Amino acid sequence: MKLDSHSGVGRYPVLVPAFAGMTTWIPYRNRNDIRHFQSLLCPSGAWGLVMKHTVFMICCLAAAVLLGEGFVLAEEGSIALPKEGIPTLARLTQAQRAELEGLLKDIANYGTCEESILNCLNRNPQDPVAMKNANMTAFLISKGVSHESIRKIFSEKERFANDTKRARLTVEGRPTYGNPTAPIVLADFAEFKCFFCGELLPLLHKIINDSNGMVRAVFKHFPLKMHKGSVLSSCAAEAAHRQGRFWDMSSLLFSDMQNQELDHLIAHARAIGLDLDRFRADMDDPGVTKDVEKDKEEGVQAGVKGTPTLFINGKTCNLPRHDSFIKDAINDEAVLMGLTPPFPGNLFTE
Amino acid sequence: MVGIVFAALFFAVLGNIVRKEGLPLATPLIMDARCGSEAATANALSVQEALLDFKNANAVFLDIRPRDEFLRGHIKDAVNLVYSLLEPFPEESVAPLKKKDKVIVYSLDGLDEKANHAADELLEAGVKGAASLSGGFLAWVKAGGPYSGLSSSGERPAELPVTQE
Numbered sequence: 001m002k003l004d005s006h007s008g009v010g011r012y013p014v015l016v017p018a019f020a021g022m023t024t025w026i027p028y029r030n031r032n033d034i035r036h037f038q039s040l041l042c043p044s045g046a047w048g049l050v051m052k053h054t055v056f057m058i059c060c061l062a063a064a065v066l067l068g069e070g071f072v073l074a075e076e077g078s079i080a081l082p083k084e085g086i087p088t089l090a091r092l093t094q095a096q097r098a099e100l101e102g103l104l105k106d107i108a109n110y111g112t113c114e115e116s117i118l119n120c121l122n123r124n125p126q127d128p129v130a131m132k133n134a135n136m137t138a139f140l141i142s143k144g145v146s147h148e149s150i151r152k153i154f155s156e157k158e159r160f161a162n163d164t165k166r167a168r169l170t171v172e173g174r175p176t177y178g179n180p181t182a183p184i185v186l187a188d189f190a191e192f193k194c195f196f197c198g199e200l201l202p203l204l205h206k207i208i209n210d211s212n213g214m215v216r217a218v219f220k221h222f223p224l225k226m227h228k229g230s231v232l233s234s235c236a237a238e239a240a241h242r243q244g245r246f247w248d249m250s251s252l253l254f255s256d257m258q259n260q261e262l263d264h265l266i267a268h269a270r271a272i273g274l275d276l277d278r279f280r281a282d283m284d285d286p287g288v289t290k291d292v293e294k295d296k297e298e299g300v301q302a303g304v305k306g307t308p309t310l311f312i313n314g315k316t317c318n319l320p321r322h323d324s325f326i327k328d329a330i331n332d333e334a335v336l337m338g339l340t341p342p343f344p345g346n347l348f349t350e
Numbered sequence: 351m352v353g354i355v356f357a358a359l360f361f362a363v364l365g366n367i368v369r370k371e372g373l374p375l376a377t378p379l380i381m382d383a384r385c386g387s388e389a390a391t392a393n394a395l396s397v398q399e400a401l402l403d404f405k406n407a408n409a410v411f412l413d414i415r416p417r418d419e420f421l422r423g424h425i426k427d428a429v430n431l432v433y434s435l436l437e438p439f440p441e442e443s444v445a446p447l448k449k450k451d452k453v454i455v456y457s458l459d460g461l462d463e464k465a466n467h468a469a470d471e472l473l474e475a476g477v478k479g480a481a482s483l484s485g486g487f488l489a490w491v492k493a494g495g496p497y498s499g500l501s502s503s504g505e506r507p508a509e510l511p512v513t514q515e
Contacts, residue, residue, distance in 0.1 A: 058363070193385075194384075194386075224385055224386040225436075225437070225471070227385070231436045231437075289436070293435055297435055300462065300464060301463055303463065305384075305470075306386035307386060308384065318382045
């Protein structure tokens with residue numbers, strides 16, 4: 001799994017500004033040399049200016065990483081955790097283990113033991129939730145994710161695990177991906193002019209394909225007023241849904257978020273082989289708009305403010321949009337329901 | 351001096367590239383990046399706060415329910431501006447609200463969250479005094495706030511300066 005993170009800045013908060021600050025020691029004469037060097041690298045004008053700053057920031061960060069690595073290797077840490085349950089532990093340096101220990105002491109566990117993860121492991125080294133959480137923490141540290149982000153992730157995981165509030169969302173008749181009787185329902189409030197929605201949908205499809213029929217995704221319309229024409233796009237998808245081709249239409253809509261005028265929508269309908277007369281008639285049908293509005297109304301009542309917003313069996317899930325995090329939350333939900341988790345094994349490996 | 355700096359930078363970049371666990375020089379870890387989630391958030395007023403504002407001549411109560419519900423009963427002197435989840439408020443309706451100190455938006459009981467969304471939308475549109483009323487019309491009536499409408503006294507509602515059917 002790949003993680004985008006501001007880990008370098010998180011791990012070496014002092015080094016980056018310190019290194020950047022070094023430039024103030026350079027005499028003016030030599031600063032001109034730097035400018036000359038930069039001008040060789042980059043063209044002039046606004047783009048050149050952006051490039052110059054980007055190159056310089058990358059260089060500063062990389063230097064800090066290299067310098068920071070020396071500190072990591074020099075530091076000592078001490079922690080005794082079950083290696084079998086926390087496979088990522090073996091990958092950590094001594095300093096990273098010390099980081100891990102610090103975080104495990106602070107971060108609260110959930111499930112049967114609600115003390116810190118470290119305390120829960122001390123009480124019961126086989127506590128599955130504590131072991132899983134410890135491994136996830138170790139994994140995130142190994143990827144250089146900042147402590148702040150790790151705490152935020154666990155805070156959200158804890159909220160999700162203990163959240164008793166479940167939104168009542170209509171799923172019957174709504175566009176569904178996967179086994180229509182699957183016990184775990186992912187409701188995705190989204191619209192077709194939102195980049196993040198376009199990113200999430202294929203991820204959800206992958207998760208459902210991996211779930212062995214235990215999870216289904218339901219699309220809920222939430223067109224945003226800030227995106228002009230998003231209602232029309234939602235109606236087009238809904239009209240396609242009436243002919244059983246919602247997901248094909250949604251793929252086309254997400255593939256070009258700029259061009260979603262009526263002509264484009266009809267072209268999409270033609271491309272996926274819809275009955276065009278019926279499609280046009282459905283687009284004019286107030287019932288289609290009403291269905292879109294009903295979805296949005298449910299979203300508003302459930303506290304949705306932006307898109308995409310994901311619900312797992314009616315509980316909002318604000319974890320990072322990577323399949324491992326979402327699969328992990330689904331596993332937690334399955335355990336709560338007394339079901340076998342659909343995604344066995346360690347989800348946080350690569 | 352310059353040579354040393356750039357040599358160090360070169361090796362730093364090279365070192366990060368060849369490291370097995372090289373750090374990503376990419377975007378921050380954003381957990382909840384969303385479209386539309388950065389919209390302004392309007393205040394939610396308690397009924398007691400709203401009752402104080404009722405005496406303010408430059409405050410207005412905005413009833414966002416459908417016209418028929420509004421006619422059945424509403425806060426005295428309130429203005430009816432029907433809220434749509436799909437279409438923004440018309441500009442001509444928003445313009446006069448910008449001149450008000452406070453625009454207190456309410457629905458029947460506030461449970462549908464529409465008043466909050468409507469107040470957020472008005473705030474975003476430049477109505478600086480937009481706020482929502484916690485508990486809506488029902489909480490207002492319960493607290494003894496003045497109201498009018500066919501259901502309360504049978505009187506005809508006053509002419510409303512801003513309406514949207």
